[in-house]
Amino acid sequence: MKRTYISFDISKDGKLLQNLTLKGYWRCGGKLTQDILGPERSLVVNGNKVDGVIVESENGGASPIRYELHAIISGNTAEGNFRMNINGLGCDTYNLNFIANKK
Numbered sequence: 874m875k876r877t878y879i880s881f882d883i884s885k886d887g888k889l890l891q892n893l894t895l896k897g898y899w900r901c902g903g904k905l906t907q908d909i910l911g912p913e914r915s916l917v918v919n920g921n922k923v924d925g926v927i928v929e930s931e932n933g934g935a936s937p938i939r940y941e942l943h944a945i946i947s948g949n950t951a952e953g954n955f956r957m958n959i960n961g962l963g964c965d966t967y968n969l970n971f972i973a974n975k976k
Contacts, residue, residue, distance in 0.1 A: 879955050879971050883946065889915040890923050893940060895957055901964035910957065912940045921946045923953070936961040949975035 877897025881890050894911035901908075916925040927940045936959050944953030951973040958965040 877966075877969065879969065879973065881951075881973070883918065884915075888918055890918055890942070890944075891915040893927075893942065895955070895966065899957065899964060899966040901959070902962055906964075910938065912938070916942060918946065944971075944973075 877895070877899070879893070879895055881893045883889070884891060892911065893916070894909060896909045898905055898907050900906075912927040912929050914927050914929070916923050916927065923942055923944045923946070925942060928937050929940075930937055939956075939958050939960070941956045942953065943955075944951045951971075953971060955969045955971060956966055
C-alpha cells in the first residue's frame with residue numbers, strides 16, 4: 874500500500890534486528906485502517922540474512938499478532954518482504970516487498 878512504511882534498527886554488533894515497526898495502512902475487519910505497530914521482541918541476523926516470525930502475545934491470547942520478516946542486509950541497504958496479520962480479526966498487510974536504506 875502507498876504510504877506504508879517499515880522501519881527497524883540493527884544492533885551495534887549486527888546480530889539483532891530490533892524495533893521493527895509498520896506505520897501505515899492494512900486491511901482489518903474488512904476495512905482499510907491506519908496503524909503503527911511492531912513486536913517487542915527482536916529477530917536474529919544470521920550472516921546478512923533475517924528470516925523469522927514473531928507472534929505476540931506468545932501465550933496466544935485471543936488475537937495474537939504475527940510478524941514475519943525475510944530480508945537480506947547488504948551494507949547500508951536491506952531488501953526483503955514483510956507480513957503482519959491477526960487471523961482472528963481478519964487483519965492482514967499481505968506480503969509487502971521493501972527496500973530499506975540506512976538513515
